[in-house]
Amino acid sequence: MALLPGQHGAPLLVQPDAVDRNEGDVRRVVRDYAGFVGRSLRYLGVVEADLEDAAQEVFIVVHRRLDDFEGRSLLRTWLYGICLRVAHSLRRKAATRREQLMAEPPERGAAPGQDAELQAKEARARLQHLLAELDEEQRSVFVLYEIERMPMKAVAEAMGCPLQTAYYRHQAARRKLLASFQPSQGGES
Structure with missing residues (x-):
């Protein structure tokens, strides 16, 4: 999933006058915070099958609302609020869905050397x-x-x-x- 790399070390605060309010700013937010958004959505209960769509929805909101960000809080705080609303909306929609989605496909037997990866996945x-x-x-x-x-x-x-x-x-x-x-x-x- 190319959209949600595990990125750390992103700047925590964007000053309002540092944001040019252009496409480059949205790209920078996506680049710097895609990992945070993906992890947040996952921990908020968004299933793997919906994760990429949910992240895209978060960044659509960022694109529409970046001008509204005033810099009075951390950018991560603002993004988390968007993630919270998107995850809540997805849960409401999922409650009306007829099909049962699986969080992940059934696993096959682990090959030698995959024990640590399997343990991490189970954890x-x-x-x-x-x-x-x-x-x-x-x-x-x-x-x-x-x-x-x-x-x-x-x-x-x-x-x-x-x-x-x-x-x-x-x-x-x-x-x-x-x-x-x-x-x-x-x-x-």
Whole structure:
């Protein structure tokens, strides 16, 4: 999937006067934040089959609304808000869909040397399953703070809630994830 490379180190803040409001700016946002957008959508529960379309929808909104970005928050915060709305819209549409989409095609037997890759894939699937058990606000706060390493103040801005509420949601998410994870660990002994 060429659109969603795992890119890190993208600039976190774009000053309003640094944005020329042209096609080059949109291209730069796509280039610098495609990885962040893809990861965010994935953690927000967008299935792999819809991921590329959802990312494209996010960047269509960026193209239309980049002039509205005033630089009062992190660009990542603004982008995450767009991802949140796109993922929510996709979930609403998926609820009315008749066909059952699979997150990924059934796996074939692993060839020698693919064990580490398979374990990483299983760990990601387990994390996705655990995150899906959280409510949307808790999942978003947890992903932004723990996985994307955004400062809690920026997380609170992205979520449109007070800082203490963001901390509360983070702690509630951690408690739920630990409670969900612990029983499965105990059963394997």
